[in-house]
Amino acid sequence: MTQDLRLTVAAELERARARTTLLTDAVDDGDLVRQHSPLMSPLVWDLAHVGNQEELWLVRDVGGREPVRRDIDELYDAFKHPRPNRPALPLLDPAEARAYVGQVRDKALDVLDRVRLTDRKLVAGGFAFGMIVQHEQQHAETMLATHQLRAGAPVLQAPAPPPARVSASGEVLIPGGPFTMGTDTEPWALDNERPAHPVDVPAFFIDVAPVTNAEYAAFIADGGYDDPRWWSRRGWAHRQEAGLSAPMHWRRDGDGWAYTRFGRTERVVADEPVVHVCFFEAEAYASWAGRRLPTEAEWEKAARHDPATGRSRRYPWGDDAPGPEHANLGQRHLAPARVGAYPEGASPLGVHQLIGDVWEWTDSGFHGYPGFEVFPYAEYSQVFFGGDYKVLRGGSFGTDAAACRGTFRNWDHPIRRQIFSGFRCARDAGPLAATDGLEAV
Template sequence: MTTSDIAGADLSHVDGVRDRIAAQLTRARDRSRLLTDAVDDHDLVRQHSKLMSPLVWDLAHIGNQEELWLVRDVGGREPVRADIDELYDAFKHARSARPELPLLGPAEARKYVGEVRDKVFDVLERTPLEGHKLIDGGFAFGMIVQHEQQHDETMLATHQLRVGEPVLDAPPPPRGGPVGPAEVLVPGGPFTMGTSTEAWALDNERPAHQVVTEAFFIDTTPVTNGEYVAFIADGGYTDPRWWSEAGWAHVRKASLVAPRFWERVGDQWYRTAFGVTAPIDPRQPVVHICYYEAEAYAKWAGKRLPTEVEWEKAARFDPATGRSRRFPWGDEDPAERHANLNQRHLTPAPVGAYPAGASALGVHQLIGDVWEWTSSDFHGYTGFEVFPYAEYSQVFFGPDHKVLRGGSFGSDQAAVRSTFRNWDYPIRRQIFAGFRCARDASRDESV
């Protein structure tokens, strides 16, 4: 199922919608199986980093959320395992403490998620998909699809932190190509941000609202490994001029000298990705960068990070029509030619690899490859309404979290839109995050 299939459907006629929801549920579960079947039981129950849960916790948590929302709430069915709700409540137990809990073992977790899924398919068959906000357009099912895919990306990040022989494999991404000028002028004026029509959009993406920006420039592509090496070579990590006070304190406390998973051997930088160590590709977007590193590079380059308003305008605004597109390339759902998504590859693609995915303004690779840090704190839009629960996003609002946009090579298209908002602490580097720079346009440049 694609979100446009549902968003554009006449919800009084839902023929075929159930089949598409079932296909999306199955596709997400196939990915969960791939990520958990790739390792043995010892690796499933082991904590590979204090930042992450054991893989077996993620698997059972996926099933528990599916049971809570679809089996019990939408379906009104009896619980499958009410006794484990607290174990898999992400707000009750910090990730670092989860290995000490009496978690379901691998075989029991697999049995549990299978039983839940069987009941969910029965609920799906009997649910009208209209007449109530939670089920209109299959929203609750779409929320669970996105939840599973988001945890799949988290599990992929756990695989990146895992030590041992490689267990995941994927073909290399397409080769890069020309991208035109280094930066693109985004005209000042109004545009429509957010959405009130996307059927599976989550509460923090809503409502659609008009925002006015000044003219600004934004980089045509994300910052690459080769560009970032120049920052390192110029003493970027040892010069406090480029860092905010909080960033400089973090650099010293964490002893940062390069992106995470990088190692220098002689004059060559290497990166380890999913157990494979290789020289960095200078044309690939830099990844595993924290917010403070992105902020420092931008200042060193004489630029800044874009706000999330600017990022979304660069991604969605079509100057020919004045309207906001669903995706940079238009309204159709992502295809392989548009973006590096769906874990098809295990690394960002070189810049210029997806010319068909460029925005109307000529900005490349805004969707997929790497999550992009913005300078914005995470807050609700004016008119924000919690739905269906505050713990999805509202409890994270405030200055502690920075907004990331666009998705990564590990994101699934069901969980990525030009309106989708991710957020994390500015020190986080285990996520598949990079960035691009922006700058103000002078009066002469904005004409």
């Protein structure tokens, strides 16, 4: 069993590094050191940062080895240097960064071969290694978002997402009652996903699929960006200050819309989930549609609760790891798939595409669950609790399966939309709907 775990960990480390290499080798050194947006780090900072985190945790802490480059720790501490300031730092150049991460990886793999994976909580089940895999994959998604903000000719290639295979519209009733939220059993789950705890969620309706480009375009056409009735006070103030008039990367194209993705401009696909909208935009759309955004607990119940057994699944489709038939994950494609493209990934009650395609905004702030315990460091989760953050769920086409599961929690400021963010709507269920056994409308 231990040898199988070592092989799994080594394969996941290699898979994450292959993606990092693809994203950094796709551009020249000038693009690697350039800051493509003040919202993002230079790609070369992300590259060395993933190596530095790997050194701190796997080489020094788990392995007890001598530092490779203690002198650069401060440069790659995300809390000490905000993103806009990072280009001015004396960062490793591309050749130095590549050499550094390679040296660290060699040492980390040697540690993996030698460490007992049962010695302490940090390494039990390969946790520390899984944490580093997830950290690198999360930065890979961040680097993919940087590529989306980059000007110039296309450098990334991927096949188009699959077409819709079934109709996925309307809404589904999620019956009221308790379910188990969070996890105690997922070996690589991060501290903010723990512990498992019961949550009683009243009955509610939730959209079968994320809100599409066509649906969002109707909101724009109806003057949604110009009518303060649909916006919260903070949302309207931000909409005015930022001059929002459409999702990020959209532009008028005759009587319709076009968007630019990874250097390619094309017409907006009507039945793809809308992407690159902030929380305030999602909130305004939901209000215009006579709906609301789901809470985080509602989203997780829709994604994990099996009404036939009462248990919470790892994923909407069951406990099996995501495959290409289940969800659009891992940069396999460079866009969301059309709604209805993944019927095998639907939940027992028929909610589609809860995993992959677009991160989904919820109407919940970020906080610890009852009984939360910091592990292994407060800066991953705890320092963000109670701040001006909204929780996003489900992952996007740029999220790797290693960093996405039914319990995984993402969070960001409500103004952010450079991330691959979309949403679906929900609404309260009346007393009749909550008890009459309705399943879909």
